[in-house]
Amino acid sequence: MPLTPTDEIARRARAAGTGVGAFNVLQLEHAQAIVAGAESADRPVVLQISENTVRYHGALEPVALASLAVARAAKVPVAVHLDHAENPDLVREAVGLGLGSVMFDASKLPYDENVAATREVVEECHRHGVWVEAELGEVGGKGGAHTPGVRTDPEEARAFVAATGVDALAVAVGSSHQMLTRDAVLDFDLITRLRAAVDVPLVLHGSSGVPNADLALAVTSGMTKVNVSTHLNKAFTRAVRDHLADHPEAVDPRRYLAPARAAVAREVAHLLTVLAPA
Numbered sequence: 001m002p003l004t005p006t007d008e009i010a011r012r013a014r015a016a017g018t019g020v021g022a023f024n025v026l027q028l029e030h031a032q033a034i035v036a037g038a039e040s041a042d043r044p045v046v047l048q049i050s051e052n053t054v055r056y057h058g059a060l061e062p063v064a065l066a067s068l069a070v071a072r073a074a075k076v077p078v079a080v081h082l083d084h085a086e087n088p089d090l091v092r093e094a095v096g097l098g099l100g101s102v103m104f105d106a107s108k109l110p111y112d113e114n115v116a117a118t119r120e121v122v123e124e125c126h127r128h129g130v131w132v133e134a135e136l137g138e139v140g141g142k143g144g145a146h147t148p149g150v151r152t153d154p155e156e157a158r159a160f161v162a163a164t165g166v167d168a169l170a171v172a173v174g175s176s177h178q179m180l181t182r183d184a185v186l187d188f189d190l191i192t193r194l195r196a197a198v199d200v201p202l203v204l205h206g207s208s209g210v211p212n213a214d215l216a217l218a219v220t221s222g223m224t225k226v227n228v229s230t231h232l233n234k235a236f237t238r239a240v241r242d243h244l245a246d247h248p249e250a251v252d253p254r255r256y257l258a259p260a261r262a263a264v265a266r267e268v269a270h271l272l273t274v275l276a277p278a
Contacts, residue, residue: 003068004077006101007131007167009044010201010224019219019275022046022203023268024083024229025063026053030236031070033261035078037268043276044077045268048227049099050084060090064097081133083227091121101131103170103203111156118164126165133168133203133225136160151190154197161198168225169194170203173218184209188221195222203227208234212274219275226275232264239263 013020023034025047038045047067054060071078082094082102091102102125106117118134125132136152152171161169171194174186194202201224207215208231215226239260250256
């Protein structure tokens with residue numbers, strides 16, 4: 001199936017009142033697992049590559065080209081997205097490699113500087129037909145200045161979208177990145193008010209810390225794109241540990257990465273059906 005733009009996947013989901021799963025790729029096995037899970041659930045999906053993952057690999061190109069190849073071979077619509085990029089040069093590289101969307105994160109800057117930096121990135125990306133997500137009201141868990149009580153203000157969100165021209169908005173509604181427990185408390189009333197305030201898809205970051213029932217409620221309240229990473233990494237690592245515990249003599253990485261890949265695929269399939277029930 002041809003590579004699908006994130007814009008198309010998100011627009012269809014928003015119109016239908018369903019959610020889109022966006023899952024982080026750390027290595028090839030993640031990309032393969034995410035697509036396998038999406039095919040099993042018969043749902044579209046977004047493969048995400050974060051700036052942290054780019055640092056891990058030392059470059060964007062290898063992991064991006066691998067993800068694009070996996071996406072193009074998929075039997076369901078798959079988009080490839082650059083996540084949490086703080087460096088405009090990395091955004092430009094992603095556009096040049098063929099990624100259909102980027103998340104430019106200037107949320108640590110003062111509001112006016114965030115607006116100016118984001119607007120510049122949006123204008124450049126739109127010249128190339130690339131969809132842009134930005135963040136307002138910094139989501140916790142990334143070591144920034146955000147405190148647990150911070151929330152995105154709907155009127156500020158409305159002004160930010162109008163001033164920057166962004167295509168999607170990540171908002172702070174109670175979730176936090178890198179949570180190992182699933183007990184985050186979301187502000188569903190705020191999600192509903194944000195949905196009414198802006199005419200672009202809302203994005204929930206830090207979704208690994210949100211229980212399944214609340215993920216579904218977040219979507220019905222107004223979220224469209226739901227980002228998940230740590231939850232899948234937990235499943236991946238647990239499968240590796242279990243295999244090595246049962247096979248202490250194992251030395252071939254393929255022997256323990258294969259069950260880890262399968263575990264991630266199962267989690268992706270389940271989460272996609274939570275976000276977009278049949």
